[in-house]
Amino acid sequence: MKPILKGLLWTAIALGGGGALAAIAFERGEPLNAVWFVVAAVCTYLVAYRFYSAFLAARIFALDDSRATPAERLEDGRDYVATNKWVVLGHHFAAIAGPGPLVGPTLAAQFGYLPGTLWLIAGAALGGCVQDFTILFCSIRRDGKSLGQIAREEVSKRGGMIALVAVLAIMVILLAVIALVVVKALRESPWGTFTLAMTIPIAVLMGIYLRYLRPGRVLEATFGGVVLVALAVVAGQWVSLSPGWSRAFTLSAPALAIAIIAYGYAASTLPVWLLLAPRDYLSAFIKVGAILALATGVLFVRPTLQMPALTRFVDGSGPVFAGKIFPFCFITIACGAVSGFHALIASGTTPKMIRREGHARLVGYGSMLMESFVGVMAMIAACALQPGVYFAINSPAGIVGKTAGEAARTIGSWGFALDPQAMTLLAQRVGEHTLLDRTGGAPSLAVGMAQIFSGTIGGERLLGIWYHFAIMFEALFILTVLDAGTRVGRFMVQDLAGHVWKPLGQRGSTPGILATSGLMVGAWGYFLWQGVQDPLGGINSLWPLFGIANQLLAAVALVVATTILLKMGHARRIWVTLVPMVWLVIVTMTASYQKIFDPSPRLGFLAQARVLAGQISSGAIPAAQVATTQRLIFNNRLDAVVTGVLAAMVVVLAVEAILGWIVILRGGESAALHEAPYVATRWAEGD
Amino acid sequence: MNVFDTIARGWQPLGIRARRAWSWLRQVSGDAAYENYLRCARREALSGVAGDAAPALLSPAEFYLDALRRRYSSVSRCC
Numbered sequence: 001m002k003p004i005l006k007g008l009l010w011t012a013i014a015l016g017g018g019g020a021l022a023a024i025a026f027e028r029g030e031p032l033n034a035v036w037f038v039v040a041a042v043c044t045y046l047v048a049y050r051f052y053s054a055f056l057a058a059r060i061f062a063l064d065d066s067r068a069t070p071a072e073r074l075e076d077g078r079d080y081v082a083t084n085k086w087v088v089l090g091h092h093f094a095a096i097a098g099p100g101p102l103v104g105p106t107l108a109a110q111f112g113y114l115p116g117t118l119w120l121i122a123g124a125a126l127g128g129c130v131q132d133f134t135i136l137f138c139s140i141r142r143d144g145k146s147l148g149q150i151a152r153e154e155v156s157k158r159g160g161m162i163a164l165v166a167v168l169a170i171m172v173i174l175l176a177v178i179a180l181v182v183v184k185a186l187r188e189s190p191w192g193t194f195t196l197a198m199t200i201p202i203a204v205l206m207g208i209y210l211r212y213l214r215p216g217r218v219l220e221a222t223f224g225g226v227v228l229v230a231l232a233v234v235a236g237q238w239v240s241l242s243p244g245w246s247r248a249f250t251l252s253a254p255a256l257a258i259a260i261i262a263y264g265y266a267a268s269t270l271p272v273w274l275l276l277a278p279r280d281y282l283s284a285f286i287k288v289g290a291i292l293a294l295a296t297g298v299l300f301v302r303p304t305l306q307m308p309a310l311t312r313f314v315d316g317s318g319p320v321f322a323g324k325i326f327p328f329c330f331i332t333i334a335c336g337a338v339s340g341f342h343a344l345i346a347s348g349t350t351p352k353m354i355r356r357e358g359h360a361r362l363v364g365y366g367s368m369l370m371e372s373f374v375g376v377m378a379m380i381a382a383c384a385l386q387p388g389v390y391f392a393i394n395s396p397a398g399i400v401g402k403t404a405g406e407a408a409r410t411i412g413s414w415g416f417a418l419d420p421q422a423m424t425l426l427a428q429r430v431g432e433h434t435l436l437d438r439t440g441g442a443p444s445l446a447v448g449m450a451q452i453f454s455g456t457i458g459g460e461r462l463l464g465i466w467y468h469f470a471i472m473f474e475a476l477f478i479l480t481v482l483d484a485g486t487r488v489g490r491f492m493v494q495d496l497a498g499h500v501w502k503p504l505g506q507r508g509s510t511p512g513i514l515a516t517s518g519l520m521v522g523a524w525g526y527f528l529w530q531g532v533q534d535p536l537g538g539i540n541s542l543w544p545l546f547g548i549a550n551q552l553l554a555a556v557a558l559v560v561a562t563t564i565l566l567k568m569g570h571a572r573r574i575w576v577t578l579v580p581m582v583w584l585v586i587v588t589m590t591a592s593y594q595k596i597f598d599p600s601p602r603l604g605f606l607a608q609a610r611v612l613a614g615q616i617s618s619g620a621i622p623a624a625q626v627a628t629t630q631r632l633i634f635n636n637r638l639d640a641v642v643t644g645v646l647a648a649m650v651v652v653l654a655v656e657a658i659l660g661w662i663v664i665l666r667g668g669e670s671a672a673l674h675e676a677p678y679v680a681t682r683w684a685e686g687d
Numbered sequence: 688m689n690v691f692d693t694i695a696r697g698w699q700p701l702g703i704r705a706r707r708a709w710s711w712l713r714q715v716s717g718d719a720a721y722e723n724y725l726r727c728a729r730r731e732a733l734s735g736v737a738g739d740a741a742p743a744l745l746s747p748a749e750f751y752l753d754a755l756r757r758r759y760s761s762v763s764r765c766c
Contacts, residue, residue, distance in 0.1 A: 077727030079757060083714065090715035100766040146761070167762075174766050215748040218718045272755045280764070281716070335766055344762040484764045491760060550766065 017043025100335025123337025124372030133364035176527030336375020340553025381448030388418030396537030
């Protein structure tokens with residue numbers, strides 16, 4: 001294409017994106033169509049990828065296709081396998097796309113569609129993509145080393161230790177909060193519980209097929225599994241209509257929590273091939289398929305957003321979670337904009353598969369843009385609901401009341417209309433007893449997705465099937481993260497415990513496996529149980545804690561990236577990683593301070609503990625509930641300590657990094673890079 | 688050129704695209720992992736890198752179990 005035509009095309013894309021963003025930001029009164037969001041996101045992504053990622057690739061990293069990557073130098077056909085860039089893109093995207101970009105934007109929709117959407121798009125282009133791309137590049141230049149190893153070598157031993165502890169902390173809190181999302185979605189829902197329960201025998205059948213009948217034939221087994229899961233979703237409706245079966249699969253929140261804790265323990269101790277791996281195949285395919293279907297559905301249905309651009313809850317009084325728009329919008333939406341967890345994938349399997357250094361741009365920067373787009377889709381699905389319905393589903397009963405009438409009165413007092421009969425009818429149409437008090441984001445996202453899907457195929461008749469398909473899809477891949485996370489967490493605990501008593505550190509030792517699995521499951525199970533018992537719903541406390549931990553890890557990754565760029569001699573262009581890092585440190589520190597010390601009992605952990613302690617001493621709590629209340633006080637104090645420890649790690653790391661940067665800028669010894677030496681590629685250009 | 692040739696020529700790129708898509712899917716899903724392993728082992732044997740110390744080839748079942756063990760020993764799924 002001629003340069004002038006190219007220039008005109010990119011000008012048109014930039015103007016299109018700018019115009020759509022302006023429409024989203026400034027349109028008031030008339031409801032907005034979702035197409036504006038898609039245009040704004042896609043045009044911004046195209047411009048960011050074409051210009052900003054090219055700038056990073058050429059001017060900052062100087063990606064060199066003549067340099068042999070670890071996949072070429074260390075190729076072993078197992079870990080190090082040079083792979084086509086589109087295959088690596090698919091592999092990397094499937095690994096980073098989890099429940100976060102779906103649940104986070106759904107919860108942040110309580111502020112209105114504007115802040116979350118802007119943060120998803122801008123945060124990804126300027127922060128999340130930069131972090132993923134930089135860490136992937138750094139790992140490629142260091143034989144595919146992990147973030148912890150790179151931090152130890154390039155920053156300090158303490159930096160490496162902070163990365164390790166941050167990963168473990170995130171694991172525990174993440175697993176607890178996503179398990180809580182499943183509990184909230186499946187509570188008193190026989191259809192959903194039956195469907196999810198059926199995925200266990202289906203996965204076991206797939207595991208036996210893959211292990212004994214056709215080893216490694218993943219596509220055949222997954223195709224069979226997907227068909228069986230689809231049948232299970234349909235059969236779930238019959239189960240919910242049969243009084244006996246319905247009773248068997250109707251579980252309370254505590255019963256579900258116990259079942260999930262037991263499941264997590266079993267899945268992490270059983271052989272990988274039997275349950276974990278086949279579920280992972282199943283969930284990866286259904287996840288990518290559902291995300292593509294959602295994007296297609298949004299374009300086909302073009303729903304109108306019902307939520308206002310900004311709600312009154314920007315002041316921190318929101319019922320879904322407490323806290324003002326700053327910093328909590330940026331803590332709640334982690335994975336769709338910036339996610340520290342991605343740095344673990346970008347310094348894990350992916351760098352060992354990259355055939356050419358130049359491919360890191362598509363894989364690192366490009367796949368994070370795709371993840372951000374998933375977040376925008378989730379925001380559209382949540383904001384396409386009537387705001388009254390959204391708040392009725394996502395608010396705990398402790399705030400809006402237990403019946404549709406009470407909820408309608410409370411939500412009406414906030415300025416959002418809710419028809420109690422319509423709410424009951426909606427629950428019936430999706431095959432649930434009630435949709436009230438379904439906190440956690442998953443059910444409201446499922447209702448939004450079901451409305452979009454049924455607008456594409458099947459109409460109102462299939463609303464229940466689509467709702468339960470969406471619930472199954474969310475719960476399935478959440479449980480897969482739970483299985484895989486518990487297992488990896490167990491290995492980390494074993495590595496740490498091995499220093500205390502050697503037998504615990506042996507990965508093949510059965511007592512070691514059982515004990516360390518118990519420790520890991522016990523840790524996240526404790527927080528899950530705490531969330532189930534919390535009168536405010538649990539998500540209010542745990543999701544911000546997860547956001548803080550995740551953004552802490554992002555800050556760790558960006559500190560490592562900034563240090564490496566300084567060592568590479570990019571002091572003048574250090575802003576590319578320094579600005580997102582400073583932003584994340586400010587956000588994380590502010591959120592941590594408010595979660596610990598805010599005087600409002602809905603927001604501050606210590607304030608909540610004080611209020612409960614005051615109620616006990618004044619005799620306001622009946623004797624039968626004193627023990628439960630004391631547990632709540634302990635839980636709040638524990639959450640405050642955990643938040644404080646996470647914040648302290650950010651401070652230590654930031655101070656350590658700044659001292660290190662001063663030494664680097666003065667040209668001290670620590671300015672040496674620890675890259676693998678240059679080796680020219682043996683492969684021809686087209687390979 | 689008759690009409691059937693025209694149709695056949697029109698379909699050819701579609702066939703190629705479908706084959707590419709299938710190959711991509713097999714690679715992404717891990718369905719082709721054992722074939723990649725065999726290809727790499729054959730290349731190494733031809734180049735004589737490993738010499739007499741070349742390890743015995745794994746069977747499909749052994750390779751599958753080994754791949755799972757390695758994949759689930761580190762963070763492989765994100766939040």
